[in-house]
Amino acid sequence: METLPTVWFCAVALLWIGYLFLEGFDLGVGMLMKLFARNDGERRVLLNTVGPVWDGNEVWLITAAGATFAAFPRWYASLFSGLYLPLTLTLVALIFRAVAFEYRGKIASPRWTAAWDWAIALGSFFAAFCVGALLALTTTGLPLDANGDRVGGPFAWFSGYAVLGGAAVVGFALVHALAFLALKTDGEIRTRAHLAFRRWMPLGILPLVAWVVAIQLRSGNWWTWTLTAVAAVAATAAWALAQRGSEGRAFLLMAIFLTAGAAGIFGAVYPVVLPSTLDPANSLTVATASSSAYTLGVMSVVALIGLPLVLAYQSWTYWVFRKRVALGSIPAAHNVVPAFLTRLVTGREAPEPQTGA
Amino acid sequence: MDALEIARWQFGITTVYHFMMVPLTIGLGLVVAVMQTIWFRTRRPEYLRMTKFWGKLFLINFIMGVATGLVQEFQFGMAWSEYSRFVGDVFGAPLAMEALLAFFVESTFLGLWIFGWKLLRPGLHLTALWCAVVGSAISAYFIIVANSWMQHPVGVTVVNGHPVMTDAWAVFTNNTALVAVPHTLLGSLGVAGAFLLGISWYHLWQRRRDGIDTVGPDGRVVPGENPELPGRDRTDHRVWLRSLRIGAVVAMLSFAGTAVTGDIQGKLMFVQQPMKMAAAEAACHDGTSFSVLSVGDVGSKDCSNVSAVIEIPGLLSFLAHGDFTTNVKGVNSLIPQYQAQYGTNLPDNPIYGDRAGEAIQDVPVMEVTYWGFRMMIGFGGVAALAAAVALYLTRKGTVPRARWLMRLAVLGILAPFGANAAGWIFTEMGRQPFVVAPNPSMAGSFDQVFMFTAAAVSPGVSAGELLTSLIVFCVVYASLMVVEVRLLWRYTRGGVASAMPELAEKHDDGEHKQSDDVLAFAY
Numbered sequence: 001m002e003t004l005p006t007v008w009f010c011a012v013a014l015l016w017i018g019y020l021f022l023e024g025f026d027l028g029v030g031m032l033m034k035l036f037a038r039n040d041g042e043r044r045v046l047l048n049t050v051g052p053v054w055d056g057n058e059v060w061l062i063t064a065a066g067a068t069f070a071a072f073p074r075w076y077a078s079l080f081s082g083l084y085l086p087l088t089l090t091l092v093a094l095i096f097r098a099v100a101f102e103y104r105g106k107i108a109s110p111r112w113t114a115a116w117d118w119a120i121a122l123g124s125f126f127a128a129f130c131v132g133a134l135l136a137l138t139t140t141g142l143p144l145d146a147n148g149d150r151v152g153g154p155f156a157w158f159s160g161y162a163v164l165g166g167a168a169v170v171g172f173a174l175v176h177a178l179a180f181l182a183l184k185t186d187g188e189i190r191t192r193a194h195l196a197f198r199r200w201m202p203l204g205i206l207p208l209v210a211w212v213v214a215i216q217l218r219s220g221n222w223w224t225w226t227l228t229a230v231a232a233v234a235a236t237a238a239w240a241l242a243q244r245g246s247e248g249r250a251f252l253l254m255a256i257f258l259t260a261g262a263a264g265i266f267g268a269v270y271p272v273v274l275p276s277t278l279d280p281a282n283s284l285t286v287a288t289a290s291s292s293a294y295t296l297g298v299m300s301v302v303a304l305i306g307l308p309l310v311l312a313y314q315s316w317t318y319w320v321f322r323k324r325v326a327l328g329s330i331p332a333a334h335n336v337v338p339a340f341l342t343r344l345v346t347g348r349e350a351p352e353p354q355t356g357a
Numbered sequence: 358m359d360a361l362e363i364a365r366w367q368f369g370i371t372t373v374y375h376f377m378m379v380p381l382t383i384g385l386g387l388v389v390a391v392m393q394t395i396w397f398r399t400r401r402p403e404y405l406r407m408t409k410f411w412g413k414l415f416l417i418n419f420i421m422g423v424a425t426g427l428v429q430e431f432q433f434g435m436a437w438s439e440y441s442r443f444v445g446d447v448f449g450a451p452l453a454m455e456a457l458l459a460f461f462v463e464s465t466f467l468g469l470w471i472f473g474w475k476l477l478r479p480g481l482h483l484t485a486l487w488c489a490v491v492g493s494a495i496s497a498y499f500i501i502v503a504n505s506w507m508q509h510p511v512g513v514t515v516v517n518g519h520p521v522m523t524d525a526w527a528v529f530t531n532n533t534a535l536v537a538v539p540h541t542l543l544g545s546l547g548v549a550g551a552f553l554l555g556i557s558w559y560h561l562w563q564r565r566r567d568g569i570d571t572v573g574p575d576g577r578v579v580p581g582e583n584p585e586l587p588g589r590d591r592t593d594h595r596v597w598l599r600s601l602r603i604g605a606v607v608a609m610l611s612f613a614g615t616a617v618t619g620d621i622q623g624k625l626m627f628v629q630q631p632m633k634m635a636a637a638e639a640a641c642h643d644g645t646s647f648s649v650l651s652v653g654d655v656g657s658k659d660c661s662n663v664s665a666v667i668e669i670p671g672l673l674s675f676l677a678h679g680d681f682t683t684n685v686k687g688v689n690s691l692i693p694q695y696q697a698q699y700g701t702n703l704p705d706n707p708i709y710g711d712r713a714g715e716a717i718q719d720v721p722v723m724e725v726t727y728w729g730f731r732m733m734i735g736f737g738g739v740a741a742l743a744a745a746v747a748l749y750l751t752r753k754g755t756v757p758r759a760r761w762l763m764r765l766a767v768l769g770i771l772a773p774f775g776a777n778a779a780g781w782i783f784t785e786m787g788r789q790p791f792v793v794a795p796n797p798s799m800a801g802s803f804d805q806v807f808m809f810t811a812a813a814v815s816p817g818v819s820a821g822e823l824l825t826s827l828i829v830f831c832v833v834y835a836s837l838m839v840v841e842v843r844l845l846w847r848y849t850r851g852g853v854a855s856a857m858p859e860l861a862e863k864h865d866d867g868e869h870k871q872s873d874d875v876l877a878f879a880y
Contacts, residue, residue: 047880052472055423055464062430062460066453069434073445080434080441081815087435088826092833095424099837102420105880106844149438149817291446292516298525299450306457310465317465320476329874339560339586339852340567 004297005290008071009273011303013266015067016135017259019060020169021176024258026050026057028177030097030124031170033117036178036196040110042189043117044330047104049184052321054101056314058094061131070299074289075273078148079138085154086162090130097123108335128173129166136165139215139265141275144282151278161211168208172258175204179238179254182247186326197250198242205235205257212261220268227264231257359711361814363823364436367830369785371428373778374834378422380777383497383542384549385415386490388607390483397483403595406588406853411553411600413856416471417844421837423464428830430456436823439708440792440813447513447522448503451529455499462492475877497545498538505534507793508784509629510806520806536625540618544737544780547611547773551740553604554747556849557597558766561756570594570755578754587861588854594755596853601751605744608773612741619734620676627677630794632691632719633787636726638673639663640687647672651727663723688720695719698800699807708812717809721789729783736776743769 029050037043050057069076080087100119104112140161143151150156178200181193209232216228238253269275273289276282290296323329358366389412396404430452433441441449466488473482512527513520522528564570569581569589580594627634639651646668671681678685686694695717702716703709747766750757756766788794795807847855854860 044879048876051880052468053465055468056461059456059460059464062427063453063456065430065434066449066456069441069445070449070453073441073449076434076445076449077438077441077815080431081436081438081818084435084815084818084822085825087431088829091428091431092829094427095833095837098424098427099420099840101880102416103840103844106417107847145817147816148442149815151817154819154822291449292521294525295446295450295522298522299453302454303457306454306461310457310461314461314465317469320469321472325876326874329876330879331875331877334858336847336851336855337587338850339589339854340563340850341586 002287002290004293004300005071005286006271007300008067008290008296009266009270009286012064012067012071013263015060015064016266017262019057019064019131020172020262021255021258022057022060023054024128024169024173024176025180026054026177027124027128027169028173028175029181030120031128031174032177032181033124034121035174036181036193040113041327041330043113044105045185045189045325045327046181047101047120048325048330049181051101053314053317055098056317058098061094067299067303071291071296072273072284072286072289073291074148075138075284078142078144078150078284079134079274082142082144082150083134083137083157086130086133086157090127090134093123093126093130095123096120097127105333106336108333124173125170128169132165132167132169133162134165136161136168136211138274139165139269140218141277141283143278144274144276144284145278146282148274148282148284161214164207164211164214168211171204171206172208175201176254176258179242179247179251183251184324186324187328189326190324194242194245194247198239201235201239201242208258208261209235212264215265215268218268220264224264224267227260227267231261231264234260358820358824360818360820360823361710361712361811363820363827364814365810367436367823367827368432369782370827371425371432371830371834372785373782374838375422375425375429376777376781377774378418378425379497380541380545380548380774381418381552382415382422383493383545384547384607384611385411385418385552386486386493387546388549388553388603389415390486390490392603393483393486397479403592403599406592406596406857407600409856410596410853413848414552414556414845416467417841417848419467421841424837425834435826436815436818437792437813438815438817440808443519443808443813444506444793447506447510447520447528450522450525451499451503451506455496455503459492459496459499463489463496466492472876472878494542497541498534501537501541502529502531502534505531505537508537508788509533510793510796513806514804515806532625533629536618536622540615540622543611543614543618544773544777545611546607547615547737547740548777550604550606550608550611550744551770551773553600554608554744555604555767555770557601557604558747558756558763559849560597560852561594561601561751562758562760562763564589564594564597565755565758572753572755576753580754588852588857593853598751598754601756602748605748605751608744609741611773612737612744615737623676624679627685629797630788631686631797632688632695633721633726633784633794634677635686635688635691636721636723636787637730637783638685638687639665639723639727640673640685641689642687643684643690644687645672645674645682645684646670647676648727688723692719699795703809703811706812708816709809710811710816712811715811718790721787725786726783729779729786732779733776733783736772736779740769740772740776743772 029046033043033046037046096119100116100123104116137157143156145151175197178193178197182190182197185193212228212231216225234253234256238250238257241253242250271285271287272283273286274284389408392404392411393408396408466485469477469485470482470489473485477485506528509531510520511531512522512524514523569583571579571581573579580591582590638648641663648665649667649669651663651665673685674681674683700717702714703712705713790809791807792810792813793806793808795805799805
């Protein structure tokens with residue numbers, strides 16, 4: 001067994017789990033902008049529960065990709081080139097979503113905000129779905145030749161697992177976001193989020209459970225089955241506690257469910273990082289895909305210093321913004337007008353018509 | 358066009374576009390942090406207003422840099438899988454470190470700054486901004502370390518045909534990077550400087566046009582105020598005048614700094630990539646003269662009909678070696694040298710696809726390198742000169758009433774953007790035909806590393822896929838550029854009140870009171 005590549009496989013898995021846990025709820029909140037919020041006020045409440053933190057959450061994705069590149073260049077190259085079109089869609093979704101978060105409130109016009117609401121909701125949906133598909137396919141395989149290149153057309157990657165993985169992340173993100181909203185909002189939204197979580201949670205996690213079990217049936221072992229059992233217990237407990245109104249514990253148990261379930265998946269596929277569906281000999285493993293021991297050593301030192309720091313200040317951020325957001329805490333929408341708008345007063349020509357003014 | 362050409366266009370377009378936002382983020386972030394620091398120290402109201410206004414424009418721009426940066430992190434694997442496989446052992450590390458040590462800091466602390474105006478103590482709130490600014494500088498360092506390794510590979514040995522990192526210290530202190538980092542950071546400051554200058558000029562001009570500011574008999578400004586217009590008081594005048602002067606000084610310092618670092622970088626490049634520098638000069642023959650204007654087909658392979666119309670004797674030697682007499686090798690004498698070292702034809706390897714066995718184009722596209730080099734210097738110089746003129750014209754406290762001057766100042770915002778883009782296009786195109794340029798100090802050594810761009814593209818990805826994404830990115834980027842510029846313009850026209858709604862609200866007691874439950878800022 002190769003120690004450093006294995007350590008880095010665990011690190012990459014950890015980064016993906018961190019991403020799914022953190023961005024999971026802001027992707028879900030993004031989708032809920034259209035599925036849950038009833039009016040502009042509610043949409044702004046939703047947006048502001050994740051406002052200060054979504055960008056930091058997204059860096060987990062960049063770091064997961066970067067760490068994969070650094071530690072397993074062949075895994076990064078084969079997976080990302082193999083899924084060329086889905087990743088293009090992911091990027092477009094993430095671009096629109098990011099810009100929409102920042103721009104939506106910048107102009108107080110109903111058309112403007114409505115357009116960006118769609119960008120947030122659809123961007124979140126497609127990003128969640130494609131990331132799920134990518135993760136599912138790296139556990140179930142792509143048609144790779146001996147060089148690690150995809151064989152077949154632009155859609156040769158497609159399989160039922162892609163859909164299952166996509167649905168798993170979308171479903172999880174939705175119910176995870178409901179649990180998050182119950183924890184982070186106040187007033188009617190909190191109640192409704194709580195009720196919706198109780199109702200939809202079993203359905204929302206179903207595809208993720210199916211994916212976990214499918215992987216265990218393919219290549220599970222005693223300890224990954226144990227993790228799966230832990231995930232199942234956590235999910236059941238989260239649901240049961242939600243029935244009794246424990247928002248905080250339910251959210252925490254969702255985290256345990258995700259961590260144990262995803263760790264079970266990564267554990268079961270180990271040491272393979274990207275199977276080839278054409279020939280097992282073409283599959284990439286932690287040993288064949290990894291960088292040199294020296295590079296991994298350097299990266300380990302940096303990660304040992306950097307990751308605890310990241311965890312510390314990100315946790316602190318959540319503590320700073322721990323207050324619940326309610327309709328009453330949202331300031332009035334602010335419309336930007338040119339500084340010379342009241343030129344009329346100063347006796348010059350009439351101002352230009354302003355949209356939304 | 359084949360897959361390789363489409364992939365190159367895509368990388369070029371998405372990267373140049375990304376680098377429209379990045380220098381403004383780096384430069385403006387630093388300027389805003391300094392403004393808030395002055396406000397924190399002195400409590401002078403104009404500095405709070407400056408922080409808020411420029412901070413708002415900073416954020417509108419910042420998010421576009423973040424969004425388009427994602428594409429950069431993904432497309433090495435997506436479109437350049439062979440490249441990723443070849444260099445991954447060295448090149449991936451700085452990218453991962455950039456994410457871990459810079460992006461997390463930048464995004465987390467910027468979130469704290471945006472939403473933390475009421476939640477954090479003022480000192481802590483200011484520290485959050487400084488952390489984000491330092492984060493963006495660290496990110497510049499790591500990405501340039503990665504790029505510099507492509508320009509000048511160091512710290513590796515070759516194992517099974519692949520470079521393997523053996524000396525991380527050498528990679529992270531690559532002399533190519535150590536001069537490129539300050540050069541890039543200073544270039545970013547130039548963008549911020551012209552941005553401040555142009556927009557402040559516009560507002561000072563508008564205050565004069567609207568009769569708020571007048572000019573006394575001695576030519577000095579008499580700041581006034583118009584209570585009907587939100588934020589148009591005497592403090593407002595100081596906001597724009599100070600911003601303008603800060604912008605002008607920053608733009609001039611930036612140019613001076615880029616000239617010094619650029620000179621060091623140039624001397625280094627004459628050693629590390631002589632062909633790039635010869636192509637930058639369209640210098641076909643060995644010589645000592647710097648070409649101010651060359652005509653003819655500068656793109657021709659053998660340089661047969663390039664002739665220099667205006668030349669400055671000795672200057673090229675000075676740029677390359679610091680004296681006026683040392684001969685600098687031209688393209689014609691470099692070609693045989695490159696052919697001897699790196700071959701005349703691409704190897705017969707399936708990795709090269711249809712291009713296997715093709716003759717190697719040792720000379721980069723000279724129209725691009727020649728004009729890219731001159732546009733970089735020219736745009737930078739124009740911006741610095743304009744900044745000096747602006748300082749002189751505003752010495753009495755406001756801008757002239759001429760509308761065309763105002764338009765010129767606003768248009769001038771583009772110059773440093775042009776300089777930055779031209780510089781990067783020059784250095785990346787000048788590295789061709791290599792994606793990883795050979796390190797000449799290792800010529801002939803077993804451990805010498807280089808890679809032709811033709812070998813770097815993803816073999817499994819079709820031209821159709823690449824074309825699809827190229828079109829998608831172009832459409833998305835173009836639309837978002839329109840949106841961003843319109844939003845920037847809207848907030849610019851709104852003046853300080855666009856970033857401080859409280860200025861537009863009238864309070865009988867002059868105090869702005871709000872319930873503690875209401876967020877200081879919300880999306």
